[in-house]
Amino acid sequence: PVSRQDPQLDVGSAGPPAAVRFLRFWTEPAERLLDRIYGSKWNPFYQSGNLAVLSFLVSLASGLVLFLWYHIADPHGSVLAIQESVPGGAWLRSLHRYSADLAVVAIAAHLVRKLLQGHTWGPRALAWISGVVLLLVTLFCGWTGLVMVWDVQGQGIAVTGARLLDLLPIFSEPISRTFSGDVPPASSFFFMTLFLHVALPLGLGALLWLHVSRVSRPALLPPRPMIRFLLAALAAAAL
Numbered sequence: 001p002v003s004r005q006d007p008q009l010d011v012g013s014a015g016p017p018a019a020v021r022f023l024r025f026w027t028e029p030a031e032r033l034l035d036r037i038y039g040s041k042w043n044p045f046y047q048s049g050n051l052a053v054l055s056f057l058v059s060l061a062s063g064l065v066l067f068l069w070y071h072i073a074d075p076h077g078s079v080l081a082i083q084e085s086v087p088g089g090a091w092l093r094s095l096h097r098y099s100a101d102l103a104v105v106a107i108a109a110h111l112v113r114k115l116l117q118g119h120t121w122g123p124r125a126l127a128w129i130s131g132v133v134l135l136l137v138t139l140f141c142g143w144t145g146l147v148m149v150w151d152v153q154g155q156g157i158a159v160t161g162a163r164l165l166d167l168l169p170i171f172s173e174p175i176s177r178t179f180s181g182d183v184p185p186a187s188s189f190f191f192m193t194l195f196l197h198v199a200l201p202l203g204l205g206a207l208l209w210l211h212v213s214r215v216s217r218p219a220l221l222p223p224r225p226m227i228r229f230l231l232a233a234l235a236a237a238a239l
Helices: 018-040 048-069 073-084 089-117 120-151 153-164 174-180 187-211 222-239
Strands: none
Touching: 018 089, 018 120, 048 073, 048 089, 048 187, 048 222, 073 089, 073 120, 089 120, 089 222, 120 153, 120 187
């Protein structure tokens, strides 16, 4: 047994790591400035977790509507049809994209705040690990969404992702050969991409429950005035 007074175990005397001190140097002044502008109750940094949930719900709802016009037989053509032929389709697609972007930013800000507060170990370890997984799954959902458009950017993202997967010794043949350009990708590829893009967000509800399972009476959404403001801001940005 080692004494608690052992200086090697006295983590508090060493202070926070350099990376945490660097983040605090930049974020704490921003927090104080937002406190002066909005007050502590309406500070977006304090509400980052709730803003992430709200943004995700907006992206999920708009994505389910867009799903009605998306066809895996002609992915890029169906996206063009949504923008040009469906009433409000271009606005809805922009709303879907901007809300997804905001969800990623809010989750990242929430994780940074919890890291600076030291909420990464002990009883909060489950919330921290599940939060990191939530961010990774959200990023992967965004990757599948960009590929589904199948424009030049989507094709480039698909090729890059396939090359990264080829680094793993689990496939008998390189996946990147699928996008060699000789033949178009099989419809099964777009079906799988669409399935993951729809199924993973629906499954995030279980991760979110796990994330707040140890919090008594968790508030998943921001205050109502902030909800109305965020919805109006997203709608205006998409317009």
